[in-house]
Amino acid sequence: MRSPSLTVHAPAKINLALHVTGRRADGYHLIETLAVFSQTGDVLELAPAATDALAIAGPFADALPDGGDNLIERARERLRDAFPQARDRRSSIRLTKNLPVAAGIGGGSSDAAATLRGLAALWELDVGEAGLARLGVELGADLPMCLAARPLIARGIGEDIHRLADWPALPLVMVNPGVAVPTQAVFARLERRDNAPLPALPSRRDEKSVVDWLADCRNDLQPAAIALAPQIAEALDVVAASGARLGRMSGSGATCFGLYDTIETARHAEAAISKERPGWFVAAGETTGSNA
Numbered sequence: 022m023r024s025p026s027l028t029v030h031a032p033a034k035i036n037l038a039l040h041v042t043g044r045r046a047d048g049y050h051l052i053e054t055l056a057v058f059s060q061t062g063d064v065l066e067l068a069p070a071a072t073d074a075l076a077i078a079g080p081f082a083d084a085l086p087d088g089g090d091n092l093i094e095r096a097r098e099r100l101r102d103a104f105p106q107a108r109d110r111r112s113s114i115r116l117t118k119n120l121p122v123a124a125g126i127g128g129g130s131s132d133a134a135a136t137l138r139g140l141a142a143l144w145e146l147d148v149g150e151a152g153l154a155r156l157g158v159e160l161g162a163d164l165p166m167c168l169a170a171r172p173l174i175a176r177g178i179g180e181d182i183h184r185l186a187d188w189p190a191l192p193l194v195m196v197n198p199g200v201a202v203p204t205q206a207v208f209a210r211l212e213r214r215d216n217a218p219l220p221a222l223p224s225r226r227d228e229k230s231v232v233d234w235l236a237d238c239r240n241d242l243q244p245a246a247i248a249l250a251p252q253i254a255e256a257l258d259v260v261a262a263s264g265a266r267l268g269r270m271s272g273s274g275a276t277c278f279g280l281y282d283t284i285e286t287a288r289h290a291e292a293a294i295s296k297e298r299p300g301w302f303v304a305a306g307e308t309t310g311s312n313a
C-alpha cells in the first residue's frame with residue numbers, strides 16, 4: 022500500500038492595514054491588522070517516514086537557516102510534544118520556498134501553520150483550528166493568522182482572530198526590493214506605540230468601498246521600516262507609478278503591495294515592474310476572498 026502524502030499550500034499573508042495601538046508588559050506590541058492571503062506562496066509536501074527530514078528547494082531556499090532552526094521543524098516538534106500519541110511519528114517534508122524571507126508576508130509563519138495543519142491530518146490528531154492556534158502562537162505571533170488563511174482582523178499581539186464575512190478577492194501585486202528586514206528591529210524603532218485603532222469597518226464590501234476604507238488606514242510600522250531599509254520607499258514609488266489604486270507596505274516589510282482594478286491591470290503592472298527592477302521579487306495574483 023502506498024503511504025499517504027499530503028501537499029499543503031502556505032500562502033503569503035498581506036497586512037492591508039496594520040495599526041500599533043499599545044504595548045504589553047512583556048514588550049510585545051498590541052496591534053489591529055486587517056490581513057488577507059494571496060494565491061502566491063510556499064508549498065509543502067509531507068509524508069510519513071522512518072526518520073525526520075526537511076528538504077528545501079525553490080527560489081528562496083538559500084535564504085533560510087540550516088540546521089534545526091527552521092520554523093517547520095519547530096512546528097513538528099511542538100505538535101509531537103503536545104500529543105503523546107504522535108511521539109513516535111516521523112515525517113519527511115519537502116518545502117518549495119517561493120516567498121522571500123524576513124519580508125513582512127509571514128512566509129515562515131505560513132510554513133509553520135501548513136506543517137501544523139498537514140501533520141495533524143497525516144497523524145490523525147483530534148485537534149481543531151483553535152487548538153492548533155494555541156500551539157502556533159508559541160512559535161510566532163503571526164501563526165494564528167496564517168492558520169486561518171482567510172480575510173480577517175487580528176488584535177492582541179495577533180492571536181485574537183475575527184474572520185471577515187464578504188471581504189472580496191482583490192487583484193494585488195507584491196513587490197519586494199530584495200532586502201531582509203528583521204521584525205524585532207522595526208518594532209524597536211517605533212516612535213509611537215499608542216496610535217488610533219482601525220476605523221469602523223465599511224458596511225459595503227464591494228471592491229471600491231473596501232479600497233476607499235483602506236485609504237483611511239495605515240501601516241504604523243512603515244516609517245520605522247523605511248528608516249532601516251530605504252529601498253522600501255523606492256518600492257512604494259514603483260508601486261504608485263504602476264497604476265495601483267492603493268500602495269502600502271505589508272507587516273514589518275520590506276514587501277509592499279499594490280491593489281488594482283482588475284487582475285489584468287495587476288498582471289500588466291507585474292510585467293512592467295519586473296522589467297524595470299529585474300532583481301526584485303514581484304508577484305501578481307488575486308487574494309482569497311471570504312467566500313472562497
Ligand SMILES: C[C@@](CO)(OP(=O)(O)O)[C@H](O)COP(=O)(O)OP(=O)(O)OC[C@H]1O[C@@H](n2ccc(N)nc2=O)[C@H](O)[C@@H]1O
Nearest residue numbers: 048049050125126127161162163178204205208272273274
Ligand atoms: C509584524 C507582523 C504583522 O502581521 O508580521 P511580519 O512582519 O512578521 O510578517 C507580525 O506581528 C509579526 O509576527 P511574527 O513574525 O510571528 O513575530 P514573532 O516571531 O512572534 O516576534 C518577532 C519579534 O517581533 C516583535 N513583535 C512581534 C509581534 C508583536 N505583536 N509585537 C512585537 O513586538 C517582538 O520583538 C518579537 O520578538
Ligand SMILES: Nc1ncnc2c1ncn2[C@@H]1O[C@H](COP(=O)(O)OP(=O)(O)O)[C@@H](O)[C@H]1O
Nearest residue numbers: 090091092122123124125126127128129130132
Ligand atoms: N520556513 C521558514 N521560512 C521563512 N523564514 C524562516 C523559516 N524558518 C525560520 N525562518 C526564520 O524566521 C525569520 C522570519 O522569517 P519570515 O517568516 O519570512 O518573516 P516575515 O514574517 O517578516 O515575512 C527569518 O529570520 C528566518 O530566518
